[in-house]
Amino acid sequence: MSDLLAVDASAGTADAVAGVRITPVDAVGLEQRAAALCARSIKTTSKGAALDLTVRVMDLTTLEGADTPERVKALCARARHPDAGDRSVPSVAAVCVYPELVSVAAEALAGASVVVASVAGGFPAGLAPLDARLAEIAGAVAAGADEVDIVLNRSAFLSGRYQKAYDEIAAAKQSCRPAHLKVILETGELGAYDQIRRASMLAMVAGADFIKTSTGKIGASATPATALCMAEAIRDMAEQTGRVVGLKLAGGVRTAKQAWHYLVIVGETLGSDWLGPERFRLGASSLLNDVLMQRAKLGSGRYQRREYFSVD
Amino acid sequence: MSERLAVNKTYKQFIGGAFERSESGRSYPVVGAGGELLAHAVQGSRKDVRDAVVAARSAQEVWAGRTAYNRGQILYRVAEVMESRRGEFAAEVARAGDGCDGSMAAAETAAAIDRWVWYAGWADKFATVLGGANPVAGPYFNLSVPEPVGVVGIVAPGEPPLLPLVSRLAPVIVSGNSAVVLASERCPLAAVTLAETLALSDVPAGVVNIVTGHRDELVPPLAGHAAVDSLDLTGCGAEQGADAARQAAATITRVVSASTAERQWFDEAAQSPYLIDAFCETKTVWHPKGR
Numbered sequence: 001m002s003d004l005l006a007v008d009a010s011a012g013t014a015d016a017v018a019g020v021r022i023t024p025v026d027a028v029g030l031e032q033r034a035a036a037l038c039a040r041s042i043k044t045t046s047k048g049a050a051l052d053l054t055v056r057v058m059d060l061t062t063l064e065g066a067d068t069p070e071r072v073k074a075l076c077a078r079a080r081h082p083d084a085g086d087r088s089v090p091s092v093a094a095v096c097v098y099p100e101l102v103s104v105a106a107e108a109l110a111g112a113s114v115v116v117a118s119v120a121g122g123f124p125a126g127l128a129p130l131d132a133r134l135a136e137i138a139g140a141v142a143a144g145a146d147e148v149d150i151v152l153n154r155s156a157f158l159s160g161r162y163q164k165a166y167d168e169i170a171a172a173k174q175s176c177r178p179a180h181l182k183v184i185l186e187t188g189e190l191g192a193y194d195q196i197r198r199a200s201m202l203a204m205v206a207g208a209d210f211i212k213t214s215t216g217k218i219g220a221s222a223t224p225a226t227a228l229c230m231a232e233a234i235r236d237m238a239e240q241t242g243r244v245v246g247l248k249l250a251g252g253v254r255t256a257k258q259a260w261h262y263l264v265i266v267g268e269t270l271g272s273d274w275l276g277p278e279r280f281r282l283g284a285s286s287l288l289n290d291v292l293m294q295r296a297k298l299g300s301g302r303y304q305r306r307e308y309f310s311v312d
Numbered sequence: 313m314s315e316r317l318a319v320n321k322t323y324k325q326f327i328g329g330a331f332e333r334s335e336s337g338r339s340y341p342v343v344g345a346g347g348e349l350l351a352h353a354v355q356g357s358r359k360d361v362r363d364a365v366v367a368a369r370s371a372q373e374v375w376a377g378r379t380a381y382n383r384g385q386i387l388y389r390v391a392e393v394m395e396s397r398r399g400e401f402a403a404e405v406a407r408a409g410d411g412c413d414g415s416m417a418a419a420e421t422a423a424a425i426d427r428w429v430w431y432a433g434w435a436d437k438f439a440t441v442l443g444g445a446n447p448v449a450g451p452y453f454n455l456s457v458p459e460p461v462g463v464v465g466i467v468a469p470g471e472p473p474l475l476p477l478v479s480r481l482a483p484v485i486v487s488g489n490s491a492v493v494l495a496s497e498r499c500p501l502a503a504v505t506l507a508e509t510l511a512l513s514d515v516p517a518g519v520v521n522i523v524t525g526h527r528d529e530l531v532p533p534l535a536g537h538a539a540v541d542s543l544d545l546t547g548c549g550a551e552q553g554a555d556a557a558r559q560a561a562a563t564i565t566r567v568v569s570a571s572t573a574e575r576q577w578f579d580e581a582a583q584s585p586y587l588i589d590a591f592c593e594t595k596t597v598w599h600p601k602g603r
Contacts, residue, residue, distance in 0.1 A: 305539035
């Protein structure tokens with residue numbers, strides 16, 4: 001783990017991170033490969049399978065200040081049965097809410113295959129006092145969250161205090177047991193692919209079960225190239241240490257076409273083992289309607305209209 | 313000095329305010345009345361129709377939200393820009409037309425421009441003429457207001473190239489609808505040139521989208537598209553029109569077609585405020601009246 005250590009001499013965690021190299025990223029090559037993967041044509045039965053898989057890996061998300069218990073309950077009902085008129089549509093993977101609403105979601109999803117995810121740890125900036133962040137994480141888990149999405153401390157990471165960023169994630173991992181920990185890198189704020197790769201490695205080594213692109217709260221969000229960059233980091237991590245980490249893409253994924261582009265990127269980079277809700281997620285709020293529209297088009301042969309599908 | 317090489321125009325589709333080739337990459341030869349090659353036009357696909365409907369859908373509310381006065385000004389500007397390119401339009405119409413000489417082409421172009429002006433004038437008047445205050449048995453004001461239906465698919469008449477197209481398009485967009493036009497299959501070039509004038513006239517991107525190509529391929533996806541609110545099938549043959557109407561019925565899309573009188577393109581009958589009404593929905597408003 002010489003790269004991490006090289007920048008932060010105070011690091012005392014050489015054992016935990018030993019042996020994981022952080023190689024530089026060829027930005028031009030990365031973007032070209034991502035673009036090539038996004039040009040792949042997915043048709044007929046493959047498209048149908050991709051659409052169903054997209055639903056199965058979706059984290060249906062609502063992270064608004066105006067979220068009410070009723071709104072969350074409605075979202076949970078959609079999560080179980082995304083299309084009330086077509087029970088062949090599978091359930092989504094998870095519902096993602098603020099900690100305050102975890103208990104509502106947990107109750108609404110009791111007995112369903114859908115799990116409850118909560119953002120916590122001072123989302124979306126991640127700059128609340130550490131105690132408060134850890135307490136928030138523990139509280140979300142106690143309220144019934146199966147998964148917790150926290151944010152990387154970009155303030156520490158971008159100023160080179162990698163050890164601090166690492167320690168915070170490790171502490172969060174302790175606080176969130178037995179729930180799964182997803183670490184949001186907020187790639188739009190990291191500035192370069194090298195930094196995204198470094199942050200990915202740091203989060204994985206620190207104990208993340210999933211690494212996630214974005215909060216969805218800033219303009220820049222998941223792009224094919226960042227997804228590929230993070231997928232390659234996960235692949236290298238698995239090759240070098242055997243540790244399996246999942247990938248969650250969030251922010252800006254609004255169309256079914258974008259979704260299957262990401263499926264291609266993940267499938268080609270990490271293999272089909274990653275093409276399931278255990279290791280891959282798409283966080284989105286408006287994506288589901290477009291997937292349902294495309295699914296209906298595939299079944300009926302007719303292009304659909306938005307008004308036929310629910311508003312939220 | 314050597315002879316100048318010809319600089320030929322690439323006739324592209326007009327979708328979402330941009331001039332685009334087909335996503336399918338195809339084109340087809342457009343020939344004049346004498347069989348000579350005029351140009352290669354884009355051979356659009358069902359996905360181009362889909363993209364055009366998406367563009368029309370997103371533009372429609374903005375266009376309908378403009379004031380009637382503003383829509384009128386913009387449509388009048390379309391006529392102004394066409395006027396400045398009369399020669400080009402006339403030459404294009406003359407080359408495409410069967411037995412169409414120069415003076416007929418010039419007359420058609422002039423009539424098309426005049427028709428834009430005529431409909432531009434209706435923009436802030438049709439609601440007054442077609443709507444109104446209704447007498448009701450109760451203490452209410454009761455008002456009928458015509459509102460645009462939304463996205464209108466127009467299968468443009470085959471020939472002549474320009475005047476019928478304008479006659480069917482102008483009444484659709486004047487009220488605030490957006491349009492997806494399937495241009496004439498045999499003579500689509502004037503439609504593309506019309507698109508160029510629309511692009512220069514402050515008509516918001518996506519309000520008019522023009523797809524060129526083969527009717528057999530383009531009419532079914534347009535007619536079956538659930539996000540199309542009304543269809544003008546004037547340019548369809550009997551069988552094709554019946555098929556399209558059946559497809560449209562599945563999503564309760566209103567179907568309109570020009571009457572025989574309305575097909576006398578140079579006549580007064582081809583322009584009417586009731587053509588605007590055909591693509592409007594009447595909203596009725598009840599308001600309590602004080603004593």
